[in-house]
Amino acid sequence: xxxxxxxxxxxxxxxLVHPHHRLIDILRExxxxxxxxxxxxxxxxxSCTVIMNGQPVNACLVLAPEVDGAxxxxxxxxxxxxxxxxxxxxxxxxxxxxxxxxxxxMIMSAKALLMRNxxxxxxxVIEAISGNLCRCTGYIRIVNxxxxxxxxxxx
Amino acid sequence: MIxxxxxxxxxxxxxxxxxxxxxxxxxxxxxxxxSMLYAKILRSKYAHAKIIRIDTSKAExxxxxxxxxxxxDFPQRMGLYLLDRTPYAVDKVRYYGEPVAGVAAVSEEIAQxxxxxxxxxxEELPAVLDPREGMKEGAPLIHPDLKNYEHVPAIYxxxxxxxxxxxxxxxxxxxxxxxxxxxxxEGEYYVPQIQHTPIETHTAIVMCDSTxxxxxxxxxxxxxxxxxxLSHSLKIPMTKIRVLGPYCGGGFGAKAGVNIEAxxxxxxLKLRNKPIKYVTTREEEFxxxxxxxxxxxxxxxxxxxxxxxxxxxxEMVWDAGAYNEYGVNITRAAGYSSAGVYDIPYMKxxxxxxxxxxxxxxxxxxxxxxxxxxxxxxxxxxxxxxxGMDPIEFRLKNIQRDGSTNATGQVLKDxxxxxxxxxxxxxxxxxxxxxxxxxxxxxxxxxxxxxxxxIKAPAMPNNAASSAIVKFNDDGTVALLITAQEIGQGxxxxxxxxxxxxxxxxxxxxxxxxPDTDYTxxxxxxxxxxxxxxxxxxxxxxxxxAKRQLLEMGAKHFGVPLEELDVYDGYVYVVAxxxxxxxxxxxxxxxxxxxxxxxxxxxxxxxxxxxxxxVSFDKETGQSPKGVSHxxxxxxxxxxxxxxxxxxxxxxxxxAVYDIGKVINPDLAKAQTEGGIIQGLSTALFEEMKFDEKxxxxxxxxxxxxxxxxxxxxxxxxxxxxxPLEDGPYGARGFGEHVMVPTAPAIANALYNALGIRIxxxxxxxxxxxxxxxEKYGI
Ligand code: FES
Ligand code: FES
Numbered sequence: 001x002x003x004x005x006x007x008x009x010x011x012x013x014x015x016l017v018h019p020h021h022r023l024i025d026i027l028r029e030x031x032x033x034x035x036x037x038x039x040x041x042x043x044x045x046x047s048c049t050v051i052m053n054g055q056p057v058n059a060c061l062v063l064a065p066e067v068d069g070a071x072x073x074x075x076x077x078x079x080x081x082x083x084x085x086x087x088x089x090x091x092x093x094x095x096x097x098x099x100x101x102x103x104x105x106m107i108m109s110a111k112a113l114l115m116r117n118x119x120x121x122x123x124x125v126i127e128a129i130s131g132n133l134c135r136c137t138g139y140i141r142i143v144n145x146x147x148x149x150x151x152x153x154x155x
Numbered sequence: 156m157i158x159x160x161x162x163x164x165x166x167x168x169x170x171x172x173x174x175x176x177x178x179x180x181x182x183x184x185x186x187x188x189x190s191m192l193y194a195k196i197l198r199s200k201y202a203h204a205k206i207i208r209i210d211t212s213k214a215e216x217x218x219x220x221x222x223x224x225x226x227x228d229f230p231q232r233m234g235l236y237l238l239d240r241t242p243y244a245v246d247k248v249r250y251y252g253e254p255v256a257g258v259a260a261v262s263e264e265i266a267q268x269x270x271x272x273x274x275x276x277x278e279e280l281p282a283v284l285d286p287r288e289g290m291k292e293g294a295p296l297i298h299p300d301l302k303n304y305e306h307v308p309a310i311y312x313x314x315x316x317x318x319x320x321x322x323x324x325x326x327x328x329x330x331x332x333x334x335x336x337x338x339x340x341e342g343e344y345y346v347p348q349i350q351h352t353p354i355e356t357h358t359a360i361v362m363c364d365s366t367x368x369x370x371x372x373x374x375x376x377x378x379x380x381x382x383x384x385l386s387h388s389l390k391i392p393m394t395k396i397r398v399l400g401p402y403c404g405g406g407f408g409a410k411a412g413v414n415i416e417a418x419x420x421x422x423x424l425k426l427r428n429k430p431i432k433y434v435t436t437r438e439e440e441f442x443x444x445x446x447x448x449x450x451x452x453x454x455x456x457x458x459x460x461x462x463x464x465x466x467x468x469x470e471m472v473w474d475a476g477a478y479n480e481y482g483v484n485i486t487r488a489a490g491y492s493s494a495g496v497y498d499i500p501y502m503k504x505x506x507x508x509x510x511x512x513x514x515x516x517x518x519x520x521x522x523x524x525x526x527x528x529x530x531x532x533x534x535x536x537x538x539x540x541x542x543g544m545d546p547i548e549f550r551l552k553n554i555q556r557d558g559s560t561n562a563t564g565q566v567l568k569d570x571x572x573x574x575x576x577x578x579x580x581x582x583x584x585x586x587x588x589x590x591x592x593x594x595x596x597x598x599x600x601x602x603x604x605x606x607x608x609x610i611k612a613p614a615m616p617n618n619a620a621s622s623a624i625v626k627f628n629d630d631g632t633v634a635l636l637i638t639a640q641e642i643g644q645g646x647x648x649x650x651x652x653x654x655x656x657x658x659x660x661x662x663x664x665x666x667x668x669x670p671d672t673d674y675t676x677x678x679x680x681x682x683x684x685x686x687x688x689x690x691x692x693x694x695x696x697x698x699x700x701a702k703r704q705l706l707e708m709g710a711k712h713f714g715v716p717l718e719e720l721d722v723y724d725g726y727v728y729v730v731a732x733x734x735x736x737x738x739x740x741x742x743x744x745x746x747x748x749x750x751x752x753x754x755x756x757x758x759x760x761x762x763x764x765x766x767x768x769x770v771s772f773d774k775e776t777g778q779s780p781k782g783v784s785h786x787x788x789x790x791x792x793x794x795x796x797x798x799x800x801x802x803x804x805x806x807x808x809x810x811a812v813y814d815i816g817k818v819i820n821p822d823l824a825k826a827q828t829e830g831g832i833i834q835g836l837s838t839a840l841f842e843e844m845k846f847d848e849k850x851x852x853x854x855x856x857x858x859x860x861x862x863x864x865x866x867x868x869x870x871x872x873x874x875x876x877x878x879p880l881e882d883g884p885y886g887a888r889g890f891g892e893h894v895m896v897p898t899a900p901a902i903a904n905a906l907y908n909a910l911g912i913r914i915x916x917x918x919x920x921x922x923x924x925x926x927x928x929x930e931k932y933g934i
Contacts, residue, residue, distance in 0.1 A: 028185075029187075032187075033178070034178065034181070034184075034185035035177075035178020036178075037182070037184070037354070037355065037404070038184070038434075039354045039355065039356070039437070040437040040856070040857055041436065041437060042437065042856065042857075042858075044437075044856060044857035044858055045354060045437075045857055047354050074178070075176075075177065075178040076177070076178045078177070079177050084173070084176065084177070088176040088177065091172070091176045092168060092169070092172040092173065092176055093168075095168070095169060095172075095822050095823070095826050097169070097171075097172065097175050097176065097643075098405075098643030098644065098645070098826065098830060099353070099354070099355070099402070099403065099404045099405040099406075099642055099643030100171060100174075100175030100176075100180050100402060100404070100643065101182065101353070101354045101355040101404030101405055102354045103175050103176060104176075104178050107176060126865045126866055126868065127866075129865050130864045130865045130866045131864075132864075132865075133352075133354060133857065133862060133864065134354065135351075135352055135353055135354055135405050135407065135830075135834065135862065136405055136643045136830045137826065137829065137830050137833075138826075138829035138830040138831070138832055138833035138834070138868075138871070139833060139863075139864070139865040139868050140829050140868055140871060141826060141829065142865070143865060143868065
């Protein structure tokens with residue numbers, strides 16, 4: 001077991017975990033943050049995407065030791081009480097979800113994009129979410145939602 | 156007069172949106188209970204083999220292991236239409252990946268270690284990997300006991316063969332039809348097995364308490380079917396099984412019927428009061444959950460000089476995998492739909508469901524229609540080209556219209572396919588195609604359009620039923636109790652709209668229940684694109700029943716006849732004098748009379764629905780005056796660009812036009828269509844389960860089995876025709892699966908129109924296209 005201390009959704013936590021445990025296990029099993037989903041466990045689907053130190057990462061590929069000292073943002077950290085983040089709102093407005101299983105990962109990939117590039121083109125949005133698989137929506141509304149969120153953030 | 160606004164035809168926002176964007180929505184994998192155990196499954200490494208010996212002793216001794224089970228712990232066969240499947244292999248394995256033993260332990264890691272300690276000795280048997288071989292006499296029998304298996308009357312297994320169902324259409328004498336034809340055209344087409352790949356893999360938690368009562372949380376489309384099938388095989392009453400359905404992370408048919416709940420049953424029986432959780436890995440999802448069946452089609456079509464189809468003979472041989480409990484009905488559905496959208500006087504169809512030593516065939520969005528239309532719709536284009544006719548012109552000569560008969564002899568009415576075709580033609584900007592394509596290859600890119608039609612009916616038992624209960628809370632808000640599952644299609648939203656419309660309360664007052672078979676109203680299954688249609692009708696009736704009770708309360712309160720009252724926006728009011736009104740919340744739980752006494756009681760509305768007049772098909776001819784509840788028609792046209800050097804197909808634009816009757820929620824209907832187009836495009840260009848010569852799946856990951864990503868997005872133009880369905884809610888037809896059916900043949904037809912090459916096997920990979928270009932043009 002190793003001890004890791006990191007910030008998740010703006011709160012410091014300190015935990016004893018197995019070194020081979022993955023960030024997704026820590027979030028879901030230890031911290032009950034079940035927003036990030038496991039869809040493949042191999043970095044292929046993006047449904048486990050969270051933001052680590054400002055970058056989108058597949059939480060299924062990040063091992064516990066790497067988490068130490070990091071700053072993690074999950075989908076649960078986006079909304080404050082019932083006030084939604086602009087990206088979350090845009091997903092609702094555009095109907096950019098169906099079964100919802102890919103949605104937290106999609107939203108975090110989109111959020112990470114807007115954090116580093118508030119003014120993305122359509123191509124940049126597609127590029128940013130092309131590692132996130134969705135079997136339901138056909139992607140179009142997701143792309144539109146991200147563009148809408150960016151636009152809303154600008155005004 | 157109060158001016159009422161209707162919820163029907165309005166793009167109400169998804170009810171599940173806020174939960175799903177915040178991570179609040181709970182899926183089965185998100186649930187955790189005290190003293191929970193974790194299961195792992197040992198899977199067969201052979202496609203077909205006798206099990207000589209299983210030694211679980213080492214696994215049992217591993218600290219942390221609580222139970223180990225094998226086939227002999229629960230040898231009962233189960234299934235939806237044909238009871239041919241056991242939770243774990245008994246005596247022999249029939250596909251690579253079949254469960255052989257299960258372990259429950261205190262952690263997933265320990266369960267996994269235990270699995271690796273189980274020793275199994277096999278004796279390999281010859282495997283059947285091609286159903287055309289499998290149906291031949293003398294082929295190794297995969298289920299020698301087939302003749303003893305229980306099944307529903309609507310399917311016809313052939314004892315002592317690998318044929319689990321043979322569905323026949325005999326409409327007139329097809330030879331007579333060919334004799335009346337000027338030309339005969341023959342073609343062969345093939346689709347491989349493919350995977351649903353919901354992003355949430357199959358997940359379940361099963362617990363059996365000390366009284367023998369099971370509680371099952373499952374990512375599943377069919378809570379009531381799970382309960383029925385398990386109660387039958389466990390021989391316990393349904394009161395002893397409670398199935399709950401939290402949000403389901405995508406189904407597409409993969410989660411219909413009983414799936415991974417079954418292998419957890421014998422573990423739960425041994426470990427009372429312990430919830431046992433099982434999360435299928437992505438690799439297991441590929442190997443051991445339902446797949447779309449492969450299919451080999453042979454078509455022979457007789458046509459007159461004028462381009463009128465006279466006769467069609469169709470043989471479909473389905474690669475249905477090792478257990479066909481569900482697949483038998485897909486074979487049947489394709490059989491009775493085998494005219495496609497065409498009016499064909501003479502027909503002969505043979506649809507064979509054939510056991511193979513491959514993953515289990517099951518329902519996948521379209522339920523046989525994608526596979527069948529891959530063949531029929533390409534064949535129609537091929538004939539049009541041979542006759543020198545434009546593919547649309549040829550279709551318009553032959554499509555079903557009011558008064559036409561389909562494959563089963565049903566006289567059709569309210570047929571909207573012509574309108575769909577004409578609208579799609581306009582939206583894609585179709586230019587007449589006659590004669591062979593003459594591509595300009597020098598630019599390296601060739602662009603062309605193509606089109607395909609589709610038809611589909613809900614494939615379900617004639618008496619598949621829905622029901623709904625409407626009850627009120629103290630504040631007038633409403634609980635709508637149903638057992639339809641929200642698998643992403645938007646059922647909860649559409650049903651809430653219907654409920655609000657009928658009750659006369661704001662839509663956001665309606666809370667739609669998640670399935671809980673102990674308490675929610677019966678629903679057959681969330682399959683067959685039937686929920687808006689069937690459950691929608693039940694909700695209308697339940698809401699009307701509740702409204703009548705509200706009006707009775709109002710009549711008593713106001714002292715006026717019930718007919719003079721109405722409900723709107725949460726108030727019961729006197730129509731002639733809308734200022735006289737009382738809030739629903741003040742009467743929904745009973746009325747207080749002026750003297751302070753009570754009257755009536757809580758309003759509870761109930762509604763039920765079964766499509767009426769659906770008559771079984773004749774066993775020998777497949778004929779029936781009305782064999783299905785209704786048909787939904789649609790068309791897709793595509794505009795593609797083919798890279799001559801690489802063979803890569805770039806789909807630029809897809810037009811989809813469907814006649815879905817009344818559109819209850821246009822945004823949701825469009826969203827369904829977009830998703831289906833991309834899934835259809837994905838199957839057209841990329842998807843194929845590849846097996847080695849021993850039946851081992853070679854590509855069980857998203858790296859090796861590519862599905863479409865956002866990078867493949869074409870422009871999509873979607874439109875609906877609204878020909879009302881007589882018994883549909885507000886005229887709505889079943890819709891949802893239909894949207895992926897014509898995409899692949901439309902792309903294949905466009906490929907022909909581009910380059911004059913016809914590829915009759917899915918998928919249309921760049922390699923195949925490149926090879927065909929080389930063969931045809933030598934470049
Ligand atoms: S679960 Fe991490 S990428 Fe799929
Ligand atoms: S909404 Fe279902 S996978 Fe994206």
